[in-house]
Amino acid sequence: MRQLPERTVERLSQYRRVLLRLLSIKKEYIYSHELASLLHITAVQVRRDIMLIGHTGTLRLGYKIKDLVDLISTIIDTPGKRNLAIVGIGNLGQALINYIASNQDKIIPVAIFDVNEKKIGSTFHGVTCYSMDMMEEIVKKESITIALLTLPPQFAQSTANRLIEAGVKGIMNFTPTLLNLQGAFLEQYDMITSLEKVAYFSKPKFFVS
Amino acid sequence: MRQLPERTVERLSQYRRVLLRLLSIKKEYIYSHELASLLHITAVQVRRDIMLIGHTGTLRLGYKIKDLVDLISTIIDTPGKRNLAIVGIGNLGQALINYIASNQDKIIPVAIFDVNEKKIGSTFHGVTCYSMDMMEEIVKKESITIALLTLPPQFAQSTANRLIEAGVKGIMNFTPTLLNLQGAFLEQYDMITSLEKVAYFSKPKFFVS
């Protein structure tokens, strides 16, 4: 299959989460307009996405939820699991690790890296924190392919370089540093940018220039 | 000025942060290609964004950083400050409050709301936590127009409705609940979706179906 649009991939992730909930309450089929209304998007958008992944529904019955979930999973997941590392286990890193572990089960936190002597050797939600010196070794040994950067911004670029060199293929960067990466997918997850965007688009009308 | 594209607003926020850093080290002018390379985008993109906000540079000298920063500020900021509330001060809420306060100065956290008796009445980075019963009252009294939702997902929709009713104009939703809002700008800041997107686009090649 051809590479899917980013937006479609994002929605597939959301469809799956909604559909899994519906499956758990024994709903079997769903119409495009139902799924659309759960995501507050249009039914055409839903049908188009489903078309893009090559699934086909039943006329007048809708889509079989189980089949759709399975197909989305074969598309967006890898067969088997993906191992993840968190670099920098401060306030944010600690908030994230629990959340990730309890909200999906294909991407598994298997290692934490930090420079703080007090943290090295201890575990956070069952995951061991290693020293930064061991990063390359552990990344290779544990086949880690995804990393979250939650360390101080000035170390983000050099750490990202080391991670990619060691085999990481996807990086989610929570620091405000704008990274330059070759050979890995980057998600710049920048809260201040989003916050300022919210401020702009929610500006009280009489302020708009 | 006409409403700017979302992407442009996001980049303006990033331009400003980079430019402020350069100003602080006494750089006066910048070329589009320099700014572009700092953000890892193209120079045309930079020039187009700057054109959209109606700024004009000096031929062969580039853009005067001070002027550009000021203009971006008049566009994306409101004159004066915006007050912000955080609803749910758990792991994530606590991580956020400090970060927001120390990374920009136009959007000010002025209130926290929670149901936990132990948290109500105490302060987090100098901001008081109030009970949920007082939310409408405080939102009005403090003119809060932006809110972050970092409470359990099942309370997100009803809380958002109450906030909007009380006058909030922009909501950044950190919970996985997909909200349906009327009358406010919504940023669905969904980490799992982004994480699954990173996983998809960084899938080792031999896995791609």
Added chain:
DNA sequence: ATTTTTTTGTTAGCTTTATCACAAAATCAA
């Protein structure tokens, strides 16, 4: 003085993403 280089500003076009409009098929109603 003329040519080359540099850099902005902008048009036109391209790519990606979303929506419109409607055919096709299944079911329902009369």
Added chain:
DNA sequence: TTGATTTTGTGATAAAGCTAACAAAAAAAT
């Protein structure tokens, strides 16, 4: 049986976002 209704699937079109290309102006080089 006929016609209306519902719902999927998709080609065509529109909107948003990005890039290529180049004119214009200024400065530098020759």
